Amino acid sequence: MNSTAPLDVGDHQHATFPDGLDLECGVHLPSLDVAYRTYGQLSPRRDNAIVICHAFTGDQYVAETHPQTGKPGWWGRMVGPGRPIDTDRFFVICMNVLGGCMGSTGPRSLKPACAEGRVERWGTDFPPITIRDMVRAQYKLVRSLGIERLFAVVGGSMGGMQVLEWAVTYPHMMLAAMPIATAPFHSAQNIAFNEVGRQAIFADPEWYGGRYWEHNVVPARGLAVARMMAHITYLSEEALTRKFGRRVRQEPKDAQAPEASLAMFGDVFEVESYLRYQGSAFVRRFDANSYLTITRAMDWFDLAAEHDGELPAAFAGTPVRFCVVSFSSDWLFPTSSSRYLVRALNQAAANVSFVEIETDKGHDAFLLDEPDFDRTVRGFLCGVADHAGLA
Amino acid sequence: MNSTAPLDVGDHQHATFPDGLDLECGVHLPSLDVAYRTYGQLSPRRDNAIVICHAFTGDQYVAETHPQTGKPGWWGRMVGPGRPIDTDRFFVICMNVLGGCMGSTGPRSLKPACAEGRVERWGTDFPPITIRDMVRAQYKLVRSLGIERLFAVVGGSMGGMQVLEWAVTYPHMMLAAMPIATAPFHSAQNIAFNEVGRQAIFADPEWYGGRYWEHNVVPARGLAVARMMAHITYLSEEALTRKFGRRVRQEPKDAQAPEASLAMFGDVFEVESYLRYQGSAFVRRFDANSYLTITRAMDWFDLAAEHDGELPAAFAGTPVRFCVVSFSSDWLFPTSSSRYLVRALNQAAANVSFVEIETDKGHDAFLLDEPDFDRTVRGFLCGVADHAGLA
Numbered sequence: 005m006n007s008t009a010p011l012d013v014g015d016h017q018h019a020t021f022p023d024g025l026d027l028e029c030g031v032h033l034p035s036l037d038v039a040y041r042t043y044g045q046l047s048p049r050r051d052n053a054i055v056i057c058h059a060f061t062g063d064q065y066v067a068e069t070h071p072q073t074g075k076p077g078w079w080g081r082m083v084g085p086g087r088p089i090d091t092d093r094f095f096v097i098c099m100n101v102l103g104g105c106m107g108s109t110g111p112r113s114l115k116p117a118c119a120e121g122r123v124e125r126w127g128t129d130f131p132p133i134t135i136r137d138m139v140r141a142q143y144k145l146v147r148s149l150g151i152e153r154l155f156a157v158v159g160g161s162m163g164g165m166q167v168l169e170w171a172v173t174y175p176h177m178m179l180a181a182m183p184i185a186t187a188p189f190h191s192a193q194n195i196a197f198n199e200v201g202r203q204a205i206f207a208d209p210e211w212y213g214g215r216y217w218e219h220n221v222v223p224a225r226g227l228a229v230a231r232m233m234a235h236i237t238y239l240s241e242e243a244l245t246r247k248f249g250r251r252v253r254q255e256p257k258d259a260q261a262p263e264a265s266l267a268m269f270g271d272v273f274e275v276e277s278y279l280r281y282q283g284s285a286f287v288r289r290f291d292a293n294s295y296l297t298i299t300r301a302m303d304w305f306d307l308a309a310e311h312d313g314e315l316p317a318a319f320a321g322t323p324v325r326f327c328v329v330s331f332s333s334d335w336l337f338p339t340s341s342s343r344y345l346v347r348a349l350n351q352a353a354a355n356v357s358f359v360e361i362e363t364d365k366g367h368d369a370f371l372l373d374e375p376d377f378d379r380t381v382r383g384f385l386c387g388v389a390d391h392a393g394l395a
Numbered sequence: 396m397n398s399t400a401p402l403d404v405g406d407h408q409h410a411t412f413p414d415g416l417d418l419e420c421g422v423h424l425p426s427l428d429v430a431y432r433t434y435g436q437l438s439p440r441r442d443n444a445i446v447i448c449h450a451f452t453g454d455q456y457v458a459e460t461h462p463q464t465g466k467p468g469w470w471g472r473m474v475g476p477g478r479p480i481d482t483d484r485f486f487v488i489c490m491n492v493l494g495g496c497m498g499s500t501g502p503r504s505l506k507p508a509c510a511e512g513r514v515e516r517w518g519t520d521f522p523p524i525t526i527r528d529m530v531r532a533q534y535k536l537v538r539s540l541g542i543e544r545l546f547a548v549v550g551g552s553m554g555g556m557q558v559l560e561w562a563v564t565y566p567h568m569m570l571a572a573m574p575i576a577t578a579p580f581h582s583a584q585n586i587a588f589n590e591v592g593r594q595a596i597f598a599d600p601e602w603y604g605g606r607y608w609e610h611n612v613v614p615a616r617g618l619a620v621a622r623m624m625a626h627i628t629y630l631s632e633e634a635l636t637r638k639f640g641r642r643v644r645q646e647p648k649d650a651q652a653p654e655a656s657l658a659m660f661g662d663v664f665e666v667e668s669y670l671r672y673q674g675s676a677f678v679r680r681f682d683a684n685s686y687l688t689i690t691r692a693m694d695w696f697d698l699a700a701e702h703d704g705e706l707p708a709a710f711a712g713t714p715v716r717f718c719v720v721s722f723s724s725d726w727l728f729p730t731s732s733s734r735y736l737v738r739a740l741n742q743a744a745a746n747v748s749f750v751e752i753e754t755d756k757g758h759d760a761f762l763l764d765e766p767d768f769d770r771t772v773r774g775f776l777c778g779v780a781d782h783a784g785l786a
Contacts, residue, residue: 192635192666193627199667200624203674207616209600225598233591233624236584241729244583250697273694275583276590283594303664306641335726338632 016071017041018107021144025102031131034116038145039107040064040099043083044091046151052394053151054089054385055142056098057159057166060298061231061290063106066098067091072289078371081378088382093389094155101166102141103133103297109141111214111293127293128214135162135305139169143177153177155394156385160184160370161337162298165305168345172307175322180388182381184329185370187341188315188348189306194336197237198299201230205292214293227292228283235282240333240366248275308348315348322349326356327384329377331369357384407462408432409498412535416493422522425507429536430498431455431490434474435482437542443785444542445480445776446533447489448550448557451689452622452681454497457489458482463680469762472769479773484780485546492557493532494524494688500532502605502684518684519605526553526696530560534568544568546785547776551575551761552728553689556696559736563698566713571779573772575720576761578732579706579739580697585727588628589690592621596683605684618683619674626673631724631757639666699739706735707742717747718775720768722760748775 021036041064046053056066056079067083069076083089083096100108111130114123146154157170157178164186171181190198205211208226216222236244251274308315326349330342339360349356361377363369370377412427432455437444447457447470458474460467474480474487491499502521505514537545548561548569555577562572581589596602599617607613627635642665699706717740721733730751740747752768754760761768 189641191632192639192641192664193630193632195641195664196627196635196666196670197624199664199670200620200627203616203623203671204595204598204620207595207620208598225594229591229595229598229620232594233588236587236591239584241582241584241726244587248583250580250583250586250700273583273586273590275587279587279590280594309641335632 016107019145019148021148025137025141025144027131027137028134029132033109033131035109036102036141036144037107037109037113038099038102038141040097040145041066041068042098043067043096044094046095046149047395049395050151051153051155051392052093052389053095053097053146053149053154055146055154055157055170056083056089056096057142057157057163057170058098058101059159059161059163060234060302061286061295062163063104064098064100065106066096073285081373082381088378089158089385090382093394094385097146097149099142099145101298102138103130103294103301105291105294110291111297112291125217127217128296130293130297132304133297133301135165135169135301136173136310138301139166139173142166142170143174146177154179155389155392156180156182158182158184158381159186161186161367162302164337165302168307169305171322171324171326172310172318175319175324178324179392180325180327180385182327182329182384183342183345185331185334185337185367187337188308188318188345190303191341195303197233198303201234202296202299204229204233205295211292214296216292222287223292224284224287227287227290227295228280230295231286231290232279232283235279237336238366238368240335240364242333242364243366243368244275246364248273248278253277315345316351319349319352319354322352322354324354325388326354327380328356328358329370329380330358330360331365331367331374331377332360332362333364334367334369336367407498410536410539412539416528416532416535418522418528419525420523424500424522426500427493427532427535428498428500428504429490429493429532431488431536432457432459433489434458434487435485437486437540438786440786441542442544442546442783443484443780444486444488444537444540444545445547445549446537446545446561447474447480447487448533448548448554448561449489449492450550450552450554451625451693452677452686453554454495455489455491456497457487461680464676472764473772479769480549480776481773484785485776488537488540490533490536492689493529494521494685494692496682496685501682502688503682516608518608519687521684521688523695524688524692526556526560526692527564527701529692530557530564533557533561534565537568545570546783547571547573547779549573549575549772550577552577552758553693555728556693559698560696562713562715562717563701563709566710566715569715570783571716571718571776573718573720573775574733574736576722576725576728576758578728579699579709579736581694582732586694588624588727589694592625593687593690595620595624596686602683605687607683613678614683615675615678618678618681618686619671621686622677622681623670623674626670628727629757629759631726631755633724633755634757634759635666637755639664639669644668706739710740710743710745713740713743713745715745716779717745718771719747719749720761720771721749721751722756722758722765722768723751723753724755725758725760727758 067077100106164183205226208223210221211223311317330339458468491497555574596617599614602614702708721730
């Protein structure tokens with residue numbers, strides 16, 4: 005296959021599992037939808053599948069134009085023909101997470117019991133879910149595609165949490181794991197930032213106790229504030245200084261907020277303008293209840309706690325080959341968290357390599373142009389593929 | 396004087412300057428109130444006065460019980476008889492900043508033109524102010540006390556910005572300056588965090604375009620969200636982990652928020668509970684319009700910009716003795732900012748010492764128990780006092 009050929013993308017894909025899913029909280033989800041996208045071809049031996057787990061506000065459109073926003077896929081530079089995750093060689097699957105809002109079952113979905121009669125959404129009644137619940141939903145989709153063993157599971161940030169949970173829950177179903185810019189638990193600081201975001205949503209007058217759709221509104225201002233704050237944590241101080249510094253811009257009069265008088269001399273800093281744009285763009289594509297459900301799942305993520313506080317025990321005897329990647333200026337999931345993970349993997353006698361990428365781009369670096377990172381991903385996947393005798 | 400004697404505090408102090416203040420934005424403030432507190436005795440030679448500049452949400456109650464909250468003074472461990480800033484030796488003045496809400500002129504004040512007839516507050520009509528405006532208001536109060544030369548100006552965080560502005564604007568009116576946990580400009584990241592806080596306030600349904608007092612409410616939820624976020628930036632990740640980690644607590648049923656169902660199994664993380672308390676306590680003592688006015692003043696602070704982009708030029712020929720202090724885990728005003736300041740002072744041939752205190756407590760360390768910091772403050776002030784022949 006020519007590596008410059010367009011991506012081989014099929015129709016938008018969707019699977020329904022009428023047997024539902026037993027959640028960790030004890031609730032049985034009566035029906036489960038998984039929305040997903042695939043890229044490349046599954047090999048006759050069905051041994052070349054890579055699951056890519058998306059981050060918190062990501063989705064399944066990893067390497068193609070997003071149907072709602074019209075923007076390029078969120079990891080198009082990493083996934084495609086000839087790319088580090090090479091769809092000429094690998095069959096890539098990316099699924100919208102359980103609890104999300106891009107087609108998989110989540111708070112925006114209809115309650116099954118009401119689907120026949122009165123239409124009612126889950127909203128805040130959606131049961132609390134965990135990262136493991138997300139992974140167990142993904143497992144069902146993978147098995148339904150006739151795949152008994154994955155070549156690899158790859159993901160950054162919350163996607164990396166899912167990678168780790170995959171490796172712990174289904175260690176014999178995958179050859180390789182790449183947890184990127186992530187941690188085996190959510191830190192107190194991460195929980196704190198998530199909580200501020202949630203409170204911002206609750207404070208919005210159009211939150212309506214989570215039943216905003218009944219009023220044909222969304223809690224846009226609160227959700228935008230949550231996104232603005234989260235966005236700061238995705239960037240490093242260096243990146244913000246490099247991109248914006250203290251530059252100011254004169255806002256056109258008609259674009260000025262009612263509170264523009266608060267600006268000194270009518271100007272705003274470029275970094276403010278940028279954050280406001282990020283906030284307002286986000287509310288057009290993301291659901292507030294999903295924001296709450298997924299941040300909660302992240303907060304509760306603690307692999308060691310699932311194994312009596314012993315992280316190495318989670319990986320005891322694992323056959324999975326790990327490549328752990330961190331970024332030097334990432335302060336949301338700092339290198340120290342990755343080192344902690346690598347030490348536990350070493351204690352479990354796992355096959356693990358570790359790379360810290362030098363960059364000033366912060367947590368977002370895993371989505372951006374970082375040649376060293378590209379080489380790391382390509383090298384690791386090729387190495388394991390060659391070792392495993394993959395065609 | 397016995398160093399264990401109670402603080403010598405007079406009645407609550409207040410000065411009105413009917414000639415007002417010319418602000419940097421070009422507006423003339425028709426009348427100026429400065430609320431302040433003093434500790435210790437002014438020497439017969441009037442040469443032992445130290446101005447302490449408070450941080451963003453601080454106030455003049457530096458070393459005594461706060462009359463509204465009933466809490467101890469915010470720097471009681473640093474200021475008092477026998478303390479590092481020794482009120483047996485020094486006469487300490489602390490003023491509520493211009494734009495604040497504890498008695499000095501600010502958005503909560505009545506508009507002078509309306510004071511006789513219809514009562515109207517400034518609210519969002521309060522003119523934009525700068526750190527220099529704050530310092531020029533303080534200068535008027537100091538001069539009104541008959542003090543022609545200060546022994547020192549000391550302050551942390553936004554207080555440190557005021558210290559720097561004092562040294563640049565009135566270099567011949569002070570012997571010593573201690574800018575602590577601060578920077579000569581507000582960084583893009585700092586501006587970004589401030590902007591999120593402002594947007595959280597604007598998003599509150601009880602903001603009412605800044606005229607919330609007309610409705611007998613305050614934008615409590617938005618202001619609390621702003622405070623919660625800011626509070627995270629005052630602490631280090633290490634401090635949050637040490638204080639709270641991932642510990643959970645069962646909230647009593649009657650204390651649960653309406654959104655408690657979002658918590659997994661009814662629990663909340665201790666760090667969430669702590670932040671919620673910080674947020675709700677803050678709204679009882681702080682005014683939302685002051686929050687906006689003061690964050691804007693911080694954002695616009697850039698000493699170099701006032702001198703054609705050359706920070707050393709701001710300090711050219713300064714006779715002031717500087718002691719710059721930073722804290723190793725402070726990521727809001729990192730040590731790199733202090734080093735940048737120190738380099739500029741060195742280029743200006745200023746008399747400057749620099750201390751980085753090793754601590755894991757983050758930005759808040761300047762308010763907390765740090766013996767090395769105490770020794771630094773005491774040592775610097777005693778050294779300059781002895782050198783200057785202070786009694």
